[in-house]
Amino acid sequence: MKFKAFLTDNGVNLLEKRFLPALDKMGRICHLYLSRDHAIFLHNLLNGDGVQSIAQFRKETLFEDYRISSQNDDRIAFSLDLALLHRALRSSVSICIEGGAANRLQIKLVKKLPPNSRQPTPFLTFETKGYKSAVIQDVPISKPLSRADVMELQSALDMAQDLPQTLVQVPDLVQLQSFVDRLKHVGDLLNISITQYGDLHLQVSTTLITVGSEFRKLRVLGVQAEVPAGDPDMSAQSRTEMAIQRGEALSVQVSMKHFAKSLQCHLAKPDCAFYGIAPQGTCLTVIFQFFIPGTRQTDKSVSLHCRLPVLETGSG
Numbered sequence: 001m002k003f004k005a006f007l008t009d010n011g012v013n014l015l016e017k018r019f020l021p022a023l024d025k026m027g028r029i030c031h032l033y034l035s036r037d038h039a040i041f042l043h044n045l046l047n048g049d050g051v052q053s054i055a056q057f058r059k060e061t062l063f064e065d066y067r068i069s070s071q072n073d074d075r076i077a078f079s080l081d082l083a084l085l086h087r088a089l090r091s092s093v094s095i096c097i098e099g100g101a102a103n104r105l106q107i108k109l110v111k112k113l114p115p116n117s118r119q120p121t122p123f124l125t126f127e128t129k130g131y132k133s134a135v136i137q138d139v140p141i142s143k144p145l146s147r148a149d150v151m152e153l154q155s156a157l158d159m160a161q162d163l164p165q166t167l168v169q170v171p172d173l174v175q176l177q178s179f180v181d182r183l184k185h186v187g188d189l190l191n192i193s194i195t196q197y198g199d200l201h202l203q204v205s206t207t208l209i210t211v212g213s214e215f216r217k218l219r220v221l222g223v224q225a226e227v228p229a230g231d232p233d234m235s236a237q238s239r240t241e242m243a244i245q246r247g248e249a250l251s252v253q254v255s256m257k258h259f260a261k262s263l264q265c266h267l268a269k270p271d272c273a274f275y276g277i278a279p280q281g282t283c284l285t286v287i288f289q290f291f292i293p294g295t296r297q298t299d300k301s302v303s304l305h306c307r308l309p310v311l312e313t314g315s316g
Contacts, residue, residue: 001070001144003034004108011062012093012105014302018268019055020086025264026053026306031145032124033077033153034068041082045156046149051258051306053265054160058301063107072147075154076109079142080124088137092126095135104129112138160307164276164285166196166250169219173266173273179213180260186211189311190256192284193240194277195249196225201240204256212236221274250277252310254284262286262306270304284308 007015023030023041027050031042039062043053059066070076092105106127111120122144126137145153170176179202183190186204191212193201198220203212214236225248230239243249265273270288277284288304291297 003068005063005066007105022265022267024082035075053306055304061301077145084139088139092137095128164278165223167221167274167276170273177263191253193251195243197227252281254308258308
């Protein structure tokens, strides 16, 4: 089982400045899944508990001179601590900068014998080589997953790629986060409704108070329906209930904590975000989209999305 590559400048910037800070907010421990073509960071895909997040990169986006081999179809997966990974990367980058253009940052899998141990331990190692010296930063990792576990991880990844039939583009993520920060003080459960007309309705209810907000006429991807003629004075809740009865909306309840956590993905600096509810209301999906710099074209070499477990389904 072997893996080594050199991080590109773009790869360093994406990981150090954007994705690792965002993913660390999802949870410190995650899986890193390496294949011939991709590097994928995965949260909660095997235990199914909490927010699932999937950040996928084509190998050329992060690396050059990429080499991987294993008896499991050249696939390697292990878990690691994102905070330790981020710290090692930051430290290695600062050494590279001090050393100038002669330094390149290599990343590779190694086994080493820790102090006072007789059992070799796996590490993900950053190595910076200059003219006169080499600096090594070791990040401890789990024992690489077995063939069966890698197959289970791949199966969970395949299932997590299914998209909701209707997606709505949400407004500014920072604005949405500010609104959710206020809602957090009201209650622990968030009701979310999404219509095929492009409406997103958020609501928190307690025995004493109900607070909500509605975003209307959002951009819709996928299945879309014409806005029905109706009473312009109808409340947002009444409109949503009618849409559910028509089969043109879905409604679910999620943990406010999970929803707030998913919004931390704005640290990865996505260009836009879409929300959707899976068929039968099995999960709430958030898809973050990235553009090729200087364009409005989707950058297909990078993807990030979250799936939030549902506590209660109110869909028809």
